Amino acid sequence: MILPRLAALSVFAWALLGAFPALAAPPNIVLIMADDLGATDLGCFGSKFYESPNLDRLAAQGMRFTAAYSCGPNCVPTRAALMSGQYSPRTGIFTVGDSARGQEQFRKLKPVPNRTALPSDAITMAEALRNAGYATAMFGKWHLGEGQSHPSKQGFDEAIVSMGRHFGFRTSPPQPAKEGEYLADFLTDRAVDFIARQKPDLGKQRPFFLFLSQFVVHSPWDAKPELVERFKNKAASGGHREAAYAAMILSLDESVGRVMAAMEEHGLAENTLVVFVSDNGGVGGYGNIGGRNITDNAPLRGGKGMLYEGGIRVPMIARWPGVVRGGSTCDVPVASIDFFPTFLEVAGRSPAESIDGAKLVLDGESLVRLLRSSGSGALKRDTLYWHFPCYLEANVQRGTWRTTPAGALRSGDYKLIEFFETGAVELYNLRDDPGETKDLSRAQPEKTADLTARLRGWRKQLGAPMPTAK
Numbered sequence: 001m002i003l004p005r006l007a008a009l010s011v012f013a014w015a016l017l018g019a020f021p022a023l024a025a026p027p028n029i030v031l032i033m034a035d036d037l038g039a040t041d042l043g044c045f046g047s048k049f050y051e052s053p054n055l056d057r058l059a060a061q062g063m064r065f066t067a068a069y070s071c072g073p074n075c076v077p078t079r080a081a082l083m084s085g086q087y088s089p090r091t092g093i094f095t096v097g098d099s100a101r102g103q104e105q106f107r108k109l110k111p112v113p114n115r116t117a118l119p120s121d122a123i124t125m126a127e128a129l130r131n132a133g134y135a136t137a138m139f140g141k142w143h144l145g146e147g148q149s150h151p152s153k154q155g156f157d158e159a160i161v162s163m164g165r166h167f168g169f170r171t172s173p174p175q176p177a178k179e180g181e182y183l184a185d186f187l188t189d190r191a192v193d194f195i196a197r198q199k200p201d202l203g204k205q206r207p208f209f210l211f212l213s214q215f216v217v218h219s220p221w222d223a224k225p226e227l228v229e230r231f232k233n234k235a236a237s238g239g240h241r242e243a244a245y246a247a248m249i250l251s252l253d254e255s256v257g258r259v260m261a262a263m264e265e266h267g268l269a270e271n272t273l274v275v276f277v278s279d280n281g282g283v284g285g286y287g288n289i290g291g292r293n294i295t296d297n298a299p300l301r302g303g304k305g306m307l308y309e310g311g312i313r314v315p316m317i318a319r320w321p322g323v324v325r326g327g328s329t330c331d332v333p334v335a336s337i338d339f340f341p342t343f344l345e346v347a348g349r350s351p352a353e354s355i356d357g358a359k360l361v362l363d364g365e366s367l368v369r370l371l372r373s374s375g376s377g378a379l380k381r382d383t384l385y386w387h388f389p390c391y392l393e394a395n396v397q398r399g400t401w402r403t404t405p406a407g408a409l410r411s412g413d414y415k416l417i418e419f420f421e422t423g424a425v426e427l428y429n430l431r432d433d434p435g436e437t438k439d440l441s442r443a444q445p446e447k448t449a450d451l452t453a454r455l456r457g458w459r460k461q462l463g464a465p466m467p468t469a470k
């Protein structure tokens with residue numbers, strides 16, 4: 001009898017697809033990045049003042065990462081690590097622009113020169129995904145160079161880079177924009193247009209990778225006036241109190257809502273991994289060292305530009321229907337370098353492969369096993385590293401810094417920070433002390449020596465350049 005046999009075959013085929021998902025159509029990948037959004041700046045990450053209904057829904061449908069880190073305390077090193085899958089000593093991109101910010105008289109060391117563009121021969125995640133058959137597009141802040149380093153030369157089939165302010169922005173290549181248009185809306189329009197062109201009924205079989213890189217909530221803190229009104233009379237909650245900043249978060253949230261609505265409309269929301277993340281910590285937590293505290297990362301210490309948790313801990317959400325359980329939470333430390341190997345695995349490819357004849361060198365680890373296990377799984381890696389051989393000024397008059405040259409690692413519950421000017425180290429147990437208030441380096445000398453040796457060993461292994469005597 002033919003019919004039962006076909007039915008049996010069909011069941012067998014579906015069982016196979018279930019057991020080996022790589023045989024199914026590879027999922028689309030949508031990466032939405034916020035700029036300078038702090039670890040507690042969303043409703044689903046604890047804010048009682050800011051509003052983020054669409055991101056809260058994304059978290060309810062997916063997984064919240066409570067120990068997600070940016071590989072740098074500011075924009076460019078994080079983006080370089082994200083795109084290349086490599087730590088900063090490999091890319092040579094340690095900070096934004098000049099590594100010697102602030103007045104010379106207050107610097108004890110000569111910082112390491114900084115590279116400001118990702119070289120065209122670096123292999124990006126977009127090149128790897130395009131190599132795997134993906135259509136690729138990026139819209140928004142790039143910050144990794146122009147010319148041969150423009151995203152259109154780094155693996156993206158379509159790329160519109162935005163620069164300047166939230167109102168009156170510029171793009172590369174130049175694009176027409178409406179009078180008074182808000183950049184977050186402009187970029188969302190481009191993303192929604194791209195998604196509409198990926199509709200399955202248009203006969204396109206290729207999966208796609210979309211990188212929507214928003215400039216909100218970075219300074220200047222210019223928001224849409226009608227959204228600012230909403231927060232003007234709202235009661236502050238802790239250090240969350242600025243109406244314009246809250247309105248910018250709402251614009252970011254609306255962008256995510258519109259992207260998800262477009263995915264639903266075109267039947268693409270099911271077989272798609274959506275990841276939302278920020279590129280560094282929030283601008284706040286500086287106390288009185290100078291610089292404006294537009295937000296607050298409490299209970300975390302410090303903010304953008306520091307290797308304390310407030311500078312490098314970021315909100316992160318992953319939604320992947322049928323794989324990630326809705327409303328789940330993952331406490332395993334993850335970082336910017338993990339996105340490349342994660343997306344590679346999602347695309348059914350191996351980190352061992354070559355792209356355009358060059359072998360991939362990836363420092364991160366795929367997060368797919370965490371996504372599949374509803375956050376209960378573990379990674380093989382147990383340590384994350386940071387290397388920031390640069391100066392970032394905060395209050396030049398007083399000679400205070402957001403950071404002097406420093407390195408850090410996180411291993412299990414422990415976090416160690418080494419300050420290169422003095423060789424001083426600080427040790428914290430983040431489980432007991434998430435606010436890094438109690439330096440344990442004297443109380444736990446063996447742990448301190450062990451982790452310091454590991455940090456130095458890692459730098460040696462990667463040939464990490466160090467600041468030198470003046």
Ligand SMILES: [Ca+2]
Pocket residue numbers: 035036074075218279280
């Ligand atoms: Ca940033």
